[in-house]
Every structure is written in structure tokens, then in C-alpha cells.
Amino acid sequence: MSREKSNKSEIFSEQLRDFAKKRFGSLKNLAEALGISQQHLSMYLSGKREYGASFRERLRSIGFFENGSGELCEVKQKSNISQKVDLNKNKTDLNIDINGAIELSNTPASRLAQLVGVSPATFTAWQNGTATPTVEELSRLFNQVVALALSSRHAATTPEAENPSAQATA
16 A cells, blocks of 8 residues: 555544544444444554445445535534434434425425325325435425425416416417
8 A cells, every 4th residue: 555545544544533533422333323333444444444435425424524525524513513413323303394395385295295206104204203304305305395486486477377368279
């Protein structure tokens, strides 16, 4: 292994250890959050095992990389994090106003669930607070609600909506 690669691996290991202590409290909790054994994590940290795309994806999913870009982020102290994070289970508590989304989009819940790509039962669980959407699902929900709200607003303000023209007959 080249000296430059060795230095990068050491820097990576140090940053990952710092991240584990600040975000999860221990390497054991980090390994659990990543879904790997402590032995595998130790192998990554010691440089005995190279980290590949799947390991980078796991790190991205727990917030190790900044904005999903693959670049290492500065580890934030727990007090600077705006969302509540359960350090033992790596779950994020979200307060989502699904009923407000339904009202704003002026779309029935079953249709909105279909547009987001989830089952109506899952969507109902979000409404009840018994389930939480993933980041991707939340993003799709947000984008759909905004698009539907803007399209309904645009439709109400166009001249065609105010004065519908008669259909041309031939």
C-alpha cells in the first residue's frame, strides 16, 4: 500500500472513530447502525479491509458523508442536530403533517399514496404516526404536494379556467 493511501486510510479511520463517539457513543453502536459486526468494523478501521461502494453507502445512510456527495463531513455535536436522534436505534423522529399535505395538494390520501409510490396502508400509518417515511419517500411526498398545490393554483389563475372556450366543431 502506498504511503499516500495509508495516510488517507488513517485519516478516514480517525474521522470514523470520532463520528462513532460523537453520534453513537461507541464503535459497537456504530457497527449496529451500519448493520455489520464489530469485527468487520475493526477490520475497516485497521486498514485490513478496504471499504467499497456498499460500505460507503451504509456510511452515507447514517449521515457520515455531507449531502450524500461522498466527501467527508464535519461531525456535528448532538446539540447542533435539529432532529431528535435515538442513539441506540438510529431512528429519527419526524413530525409530519400528512393531513396538511392532503389538504394542500387537494388530493385524496389513496391517490397521494399512489403518486408517492407507497401502499395506502403505509400512507395511513404515516398519518397515524405509527410509521415514518424514509428520506426518499418524504422527498417524493414533498415534491408531489408542492407540484399538485402549484398546478391547482396555476389552473385557478389562468384565463382559460376563468373563461372556458367553447369546443370548436367542424
